[in-house]
Amino acid sequence: NAGVTQTPKFRILKIGQSMTLQCTQDMNHNYMYWYRQDPGMGLKLIYYSVGAGITDKGEVPNGYNVSRSTTEDFPLRLELAAPSQTSVYFCASSPEGARYTFGSGTRLTVV
Amino acid sequence: GQQVMQIPQYQHVQEGEDFTTYCNSSTTLSNIQWYKQRPGGHPVFLIQLVKSGEVKKQKRLTFQFGEAKKNSSLHITATQTTDVGTYFCAGRGAGKSTFGDGTTLTVKP
Numbered sequence: 001n002a003g004v005t006q007t008p009k010f011r012i013l014k015i016g017q018s019m020t021l022q023c024t025q026d027m028n029h030n031y032m033y034w035y036r037q038d039p040g041m042g043l044k045l046i047y048y049s050v051g052a053g054i055t056d057k058g059e060v061p062n063g064y065n066v067s068r069s070t071t072e073d074f075p076l077r078l079e080l081a082a083p084s085q086t087s088v089y090f091c092a093s094s095p096e097g098a099r100y101t102f103g104s105g106t107r108l109t110v111v
Numbered sequence: 112g113q114q115v116m117q118i119p120q121y122q123h124v125q126e127g128e129d130f131t132t133y134c135n136s137s138t139t140l141s142n143i144q145w146y147k148q149r150p151g152g153h154p155v156f157l158i159q160l161v162k163s164g165e166v167k168k169q170k171r172l173t174f175q176f177g178e179a180k181k182n183s184s185l186h187i188t189a190t191q192t193t194d195v196g197t198y199f200c201a202g203r204g205a206g207k208s209t210f211g212d213g214t215t216l217t218v219k220p
Contacts, residue, residue, distance in 0.1 A: 035210075042199065042212030043154070090153055097203060099144060099156040 002026050006091050006103035013081040013110045021076040021106050023091030029101075031094045032074040034058075034066065036087040037105075043090065049074055050096075081110045113138050115202045117211030125219050130187040132214035134200035143176055143183045144201045144208065154199055157185075192218050 007022045025032065030051045035043040045058030049068040063085060065077040074093075078085060086109050092100040114137040124130055134143065142161045146154040158167055160176035160183060167174045173186045183202075187194055197213040 040215075043210045045210075048207070092154075097142065099159060100146070100154070100201070100208070101156070102153040104153050 004091055004093055004101050004103035006089075006106050008106060009104065010107045011109070013078075013108065015081060015083065015110060017081050018077070018079050019081070019108075021078070021089055021091075021108075023074045023076065023103060024072050025074075025091075025093040025101070026072065027093060027101065028071060029093035029095055030071065031096060032068065033092045033094075033100070034064070034074070034076045035090045035092065036060065036085075037090060038087050046076065046089075078108075083110050086110045113202070113204050113209050115200060115209045115211040117200055117214055119214055120212065121215050121217075123217045123219065124190050126192060127189050130190050130194070130216055132185050132198050132200075132216075134183045134185075134202065134211050136181045136202045136204065136209075138181070138204045140180050140202040140204050142203045143180075144203070145174060145183075145185055146199045146201065146210075147196050148199065148213070149196045152196075187216075190216070190218050192220055194218055 004025045033048040034046040044060045047066040049055045052071050055066050089106045091103045094100045116135045144159045145157040148154045158174050163180050164178045165176040171188045175184045195218050197215045199213045200211045201208040
């Protein structure tokens with residue numbers, strides 16, 4: 001099993017550009033999450049999903065959008081990138097109430 | 112909403128010394144999980160505690176869940192350089208988990 005796969009691993013965006021961070025899992029987990037981690041800081045929840053077709057905002061959703069059309073995929077969309085969105089983005093999945101499996105992260109720089 | 116506080120934020124130890132990080136929740140938890148993130152890596156699951164007063168051990172690591180299910184601790188005995196990284200707790204309540212901000216451990220050889 002691949003677990004949670006994130007692409008790309010690295011990306012540099014210019015201010016105002018848009019991009020989609022891809023996340024896919026092959027463990028048939030209902031729950032999926034997007035976190036951002038700024039340097040030396042903890043994990044901040046951006047959006048999460050409890051199943052296909054259902055998404056909800058986390059602590060820091062502004063500037064981001066998500067969709068969950070299938071159990072496997074949970075892409076994160078950045079519209080009009082800003083320097084404040086420079087961060088490492090982690091996708092994770094879990095069965096309900098159980099351990100999280102994280103992807104290896106996307107390191108995004110907005111210049 | 113639910114808040115999970117973790118202390119200390121940083122801990123620097125000499126190799127061989129012990130290390131403890133503490134996690135405190137504003138609400139009663141159904142379970143608590145611990146994760147380790149190596150520098151430049153992603154969080155990796157270590158353990159989950161569910162029962163009040165539960166204690167679990169993994170080699171040199173000891174995990175405790177408080178009697179009131181609102182706090183937890185991770186203790187490492189005789190740290191090694193391989194223990195460096197950031198340790199996060201994640202407390203589950205009201206249907207979702209909240210991560211603490213982590214404790215970053217550095218070990219001087």
